[in-house]
Amino acid sequence: xxxxxxxxxxxxxxxxxxxxxxxxxxxxxxxxxxxxxxxxxxxxxxxxxxxxxxxxxxxxxxxxxxxxxxxxxxxxxxxxxxxxxxxxxxxxxxxxxxxxxxxxxxxxxxxxxxxxxxxxxxxxxxxxxxxxxxxxxxxxxxxxxxxxxxxxxxxxxxx
Numbered sequence: 758x759x760x761x762x763x764x765x766x767x768x769x770x771x772x773x774x775x776x777x778x779x780x781x782x783x784x785x786x787x788x789x790x791x792x793x794x795x796x797x798x799x800x801x802x803x804x805x806x807x808x809x810x811x812x813x814x815x816x817x818x819x820x821x822x823x824x825x826x827x828x829x830x831x832x833x834x835x836x837x838x839x840x841x842x843x844x845x846x847x848x849x850x851x852x853x854x855x856x857x858x859x860x861x862x863x864x865x866x867x868x869x870x871x872x873x874x875x876x877x878x879x880x881x882x883x884x885x886x887x888x889x890x891x892x893x894x895x896x897x898x899x900x901x902x903x904x905x906x907x908x909x910x911x912x913x914x915x916x
Contacts, residue, residue, distance in 0.1 A: 883907045 886907040887900070 879911065882911065886910065 883904060887903050890903060890906070
C-alpha cells in the first residue's frame with residue numbers, strides 16, 4: 758500500500774472546498790431550521806408550562822368555588838332548618854293558643870249549661886212541690902205564698 762502524496766493533498770483540498778461550499782450554502786439554512794426547531798421546542802415547552810400554570814390556577818379556583826359552594830349550601834340548609842323550626846314552633850304555639858281558647862269556650866258553655874240545668878231543676882222542683890203541697894193540704898193557696906214556702910224549703914235542703 759502506497760500513499761500518494763498528491764492524492765492525499767488533492768483529497769484534503771477537495772474536502773476543505775466541500776466544507777466551505779457546505780458551510781456557505783447549507784450552514785445558514787440548516788442552522789436556521791435548527792434554530793427554528795429549537796425556538797419551536799422552547800415555545801412549546803413555555804406554552805406547556807403556561808398551560809400547566811393556568812390549569813393549576815383553574816384547579817385552585819375550582820377548588821375554592823367548590824369550597825365556597827359547599828359552605829354556602831351548608832349555610833342555606835342551616836338557614837332553612839332554623840326557618841322550619843321557627844315555623845314549626847309557631848304552628849305549635851298557635852295550636853296551643855287555639856286549644857286553650859276552645860277549652861275556655863267549652864268551660865264557659867259547660868258552666869252555662871250547668872246553670873241552665875240547675876235553674877230548670879229548681880223550676881221543676883218548685884212545680885212538683887206546688888202540686889204535692891196542694892194535694893197534701895187539699896186546699897189552694899196562692900202561688901206567691903206557695904213559691905215562698907218552696908224556696909224556703911229548697912234553701913234549707915240546699916244548705
